[in-house]
Amino acid sequence: MDDALIDSIVIDALEKGLPPGIGPATIREVANLGIRVLSDDIPLPLLVLRQSALDHNSAWMTSFLELTGTSLAPHGKTSMSPQLFRRQMADGAWGMTLSNIHQLKVGRHFGLKRIVLANELVGRGAIRYVLEELEKDPEFDFFCLVDSSTNVEAIAELAREKGMTRPVQMLVEAGIAERRAGCRTLDAALDVARAVSRNAPYTALRGVEGFEGVVNNPDPARRQEAVTGFIDFLCEIARRCEDEGLFADGEVILSGGGSAYFDIVASRFGALKLRQPTRTVLRPGCYLTHDSHMLRNFMAEMKARRPDLAALGETWRPALEVWAHVVSRPQPDHVIVGLGKRDASYDAGFPVPFAMCRPGRDSLPVALEGKHVAIEMNDQHLFLKVPADSSLEVGDMIGFGISHPCLTLDKWRFIPVVDDDYVMVSAVTTAF
Template sequence: MVNIGSCSVVMLDGATKGIPAETAPFLIGEIGQKGWNLLAEDLPLPLAVLRQDDIAHNSRWMRDFLHASGAQIAPHGKTTMSPDLFNLQIEDGAWGITLATVQQVKVARKYGHRRILLANQLVGRAAIDGIFGELKADPAFEFFCIADSVANVRALARAAAEWHLSRPLRILVELGYPGGRTGCRTIEEALRVAQEIAGSGGRLSLAGVEAFEGLLRGTTASETRELVEAFLARLLDLAAQCDAAGLYGSGRPILSAGGSAYYDIVVDKLQRHALNSRYTLLLRSGCYLTHDSGMYRRAFEQLRTRNPALAAWSGGLRPALEIWAYIQSRAEPSKAIANFGKRDASHDDLPVAIKWFRPGGSMSQPERIPCGHRVIQLNDQHCHLEIAADSPLAVGDMVAFGISHPCLTFDKWRTLYVVDENYTVVSAVCTYF
């Protein structure tokens, strides 16, 4: 169940995307009392919906995986930027929340989250002051960030001295790879950063080591796995060298990797080296909660090949995020136009037509869309759908589209509507992008 809690005082009205135009202002927590049903055309389309049963299933699936693996998770909150979904993940046992920017940290702090990993370098006076102000104001706030340069570490140490913090800023050294994003390119460079943190006179503390493997790609699935495993082996080497040199601060050090594509490889590689008995093994997958019908569906199919038993566990992850739209034009025999576009859905990969419904007809539930229907282009507000010659779609029909890369769909909606198995709106979540 996705319960509204944190954002219950947010007001919605007819100017809110997805709310009927004549609707007077009301609290988001009251939306389940409206009795609105998507299939009854109570709401204007396009509409982004979260299928409640699938969200709950995915949350349980990841909880059970973590329990069996011995790993913990700080799900990446930038996926949804929804405090209510953060709460669901925390209730299911998440260690904390991962975020990418200080603005995102401020949102999580506003809604009561006390353990946050900033999976980014903390740079710039405004950002540093914002975090140090939070740390000084709340002794219970646990904050971690990452660093990949001596220059950044020295800037943080100077700022910590200026703020007279009563506890050290906890930092994970980030290991990267040539051609990647951030992260030290060599273990030697990472060790210098770690030594700088440890030698800061107590202003900073080395909390662990970290990497992000999600962008590694080979020409084949097996080559990709080899690249990921080799990268993780380097991370293990770094962790061991930091340990041998006595660089870690107090507490159990963190060993963190594992985005939404290769978390099973991360757990397998790190567990086999038994480091999780000494370290907190922390994954940061964020997209598991909604899954998708594109890039993460394909990633899960690769997981199914690598580990069929795990993928089959409880039926695997399910796509929980859908965009519903009307067919508004059939001006050509082989093309239909739906009334949504880039303003409504991510388009790294084009959306996928998955089911359809004819309002007022004989259909009691949406049906799987027949083969031969394919999204070929998105404009700002229009979706070009290639259709089969015998397509049943007509103007006024409703079509559900699965998306790829949920992060970039969430950020197009301030409100997403949670529906039950009959597409009745039972709650809603707000986002802060």
């Protein structure tokens, strides 16, 4: 990736989370200010990333890949952060996954060379953009998903008109009824695969893909059964495509794996034996940041499914925290915090209070016991039910874990990275 371009991103003086009187400044200049969050040097609310948790999560994922023989193309739509993209690629990611043309443009702007578009490439303008990128950069390794012969023909037609000498590489997408995109039956998947093959050399069938994260059942055992059945369905599509000689030359890519069931994906794809070499590509987007509720529960289920993962040590740690002030305590059991829906996700549960701090130069966080519970959230405020004898006062700082990183990160363009004393050691930006 383009280090100079990433390090020269300018943070505007009006950016949320930046102290007054600072900026515009480059991301490198801001990161060197040595700001200490818990001494109230920076306006709240504030989203931060814990450096130690990022390091731990990255190391754990690397160990998982080595254990399972899989490759990683993390879903960049989670963070849309060029600094985190760079870290993931430096950590050995095979490529990066993105979802739409805006995200693809961001990735290309900052120098990503291998991208999986985990979506159908639809629309003449979008197709032309991809073709132009392929034409001008021989090192650009691009893959898109297809679940429609009509879509395959549209891409091939524009590639033919342009006289492309490189094919658009495609993965047949299979899906689950009533959920996201993807072929619902084996026959439908094979029809699409045949369309990709017959439009060579303008298109090339490189593999099979699905997203098992849409499986939804309150019973973990039933979810596991459904996910396993879905991945086995993808395996059957791959077998039939190979039997018919539909795959292009080279390795066959088998891809799946959100942030909840990638262990099952690795296991089932790893057991598939094809004549052509295969590569299992996992696409978890949230492993680096993790969270304090939804993903934590998924990881607990994974540990129960795979006791052997205990050899990798502690699983992911929450790296994302939002800190906010107590702005009012109008009743003994009722605290109002300056943190709202514009600052943190709430679709998968309210933020989880885990620590408090009375600001000061040498202040450190103190754990909050579990009777402090978020009960309501407005645009700018969060309401806590607290014990009547809680020590919280107006002006105190509360640290919150979040549930679902994707819809917290998109609310911030500037995010400090802090050490375990909450001193800013670097920073990241986002481009949603």
